[in-house]
Amino acid sequence: MPSPTTNSISSGGEVLVVGLVSVSDRASAGIYEDKGIPALADWLAGAITTPYRLETRLIADERALIEQTLTELVDRQRCHLVLTTGGTGPARRDVTPEATLAVGTREMPGFGEQMRQISLQFVPTAILSRQLAVIREIDGHAALIMNLPGQPKAIKETLEGLKDADGKQLVAGIFAAVPYCVDLIGGPYIDTNPAVCKAFRPKSAQRPPAA
Numbered sequence: 001m002p003s004p005t006t007n008s009i010s011s012g013g014e015v016l017v018v019g020l021v022s023v024s025d026r027a028s029a030g031i032y033e034d035k036g037i038p039a040l041a042d043w044l045a046g047a048i049t050t051p052y053r054l055e056t057r058l059i060a061d062e063r064a065l066i067e068q069t070l071t072e073l074v075d076r077q078r079c080h081l082v083l084t085t086g087g088t089g090p091a092r093r094d095v096t097p098e099a100t101l102a103v104g105t106r107e108m109p110g111f112g113e114q115m116r117q118i119s120l121q122f123v124p125t126a127i128l129s130r131q132l133a134v135i136r137e138i139d140g141h142a143a144l145i146m147n148l149p150g151q152p153k154a155i156k157e158t159l160e161g162l163k164d165a166d167g168k169q170l171v172a173g174i175f176a177a178v179p180y181c182v183d184l185i186g187g188p189y190i191d192t193n194p195a196v197c198k199a200f201r202p203k204s205a206q207r208p209p210a211a
């Protein structure tokens with residue numbers, strides 16, 4: 001990992017920018033239709049109530065290309081949050097975690113741990129997933145980058161967690177912790193739809209809902 005740079009980040013009035021990266025040899029070659037980006041975009045559209053802009057990329061499982069894409073999304077497009085899908089398993093071409101670690105300045109191990117906890121409620125093979133999250137810090141800007149599994153249905157499962165038939169949360173999804181993480185790294189304040197994902201912030205960090 002490169003060493004962290006000190007940043008003087010300003011968050012005033014910035015629009016949230018979210019990068020979505022689908023990493024799939026076959027979807028990027030047109031062998032099947034990519035369902036990763038639509039699944040990510042649909043879930044975010046229901047979950048985030050603050051205005052945001054999406055930057056989407058569909059790429060093959062090539063480590064250099066993944067690193068280049070993540071770097072471009074954070075450094076040039078100024079994404080505050082980047083979600084990848086695919087390439088986290090144990091197969092030789094699954095290299096998304098390696099590429100993500102290489103561009104990160106700090107690891108956020110809780111996200112990977114929680115994703116595996118959630119996914120184990122759905123499939124025993126969740127243990128095969130090497131998902132992780134990092135923060136990439138550059139001068140004046142930082143972003144949270146998180147790896148999600150490649151199965152399109154696993155995107156909602158990991159972001160939202162597990163609820164019972166009445167909507168009661170049984171296992172917390174990872175997105176509940178994302179808005180406060182983005183606050184802490186200097187990004188815009190993210191409001192969510194609590195029916196989909198109730199963002200958790202300590203009382204001292206909460207703002208009244210926008211009028």
Ligand SMILES: Nc1ncnc2c1ncn2[C@@H]1O[C@H](COP(=O)(O)OP(=O)(O)OP(=O)(O)O)[C@@H](O)[C@H]1O
Nearest residue numbers: 022023024025026027033034035036086087150151
């Ligand atoms: N972007 C995607 N769009 C649609 N389906 C996908 C996508 N990525 C994965 N899947 C589905 O999930 C299954 C397991 O995902 P995995 O990431 O292991 O794919 P893979 O076997 O590495 O192949 P590829 O990289 O070509 O998607 C795939 O076989 C496919 O059915």
Ligand SMILES: Nc1nc2c(c(=O)[nH]1)N[C@H]1C(S)=C(S)[C@@H](COP(=O)(O)O)O[C@H]1N2
Nearest residue numbers: 086087088089119125126129149150154157
């Ligand atoms: N929630 C959830 N997580 C899941 C799965 C799933 O179906 N649901 N599939 C698992 C499987 S089979 C694998 S191999 C790993 C890695 O998947 P990837 O290589 O597509 O990222 O994610 C795991 N995580």
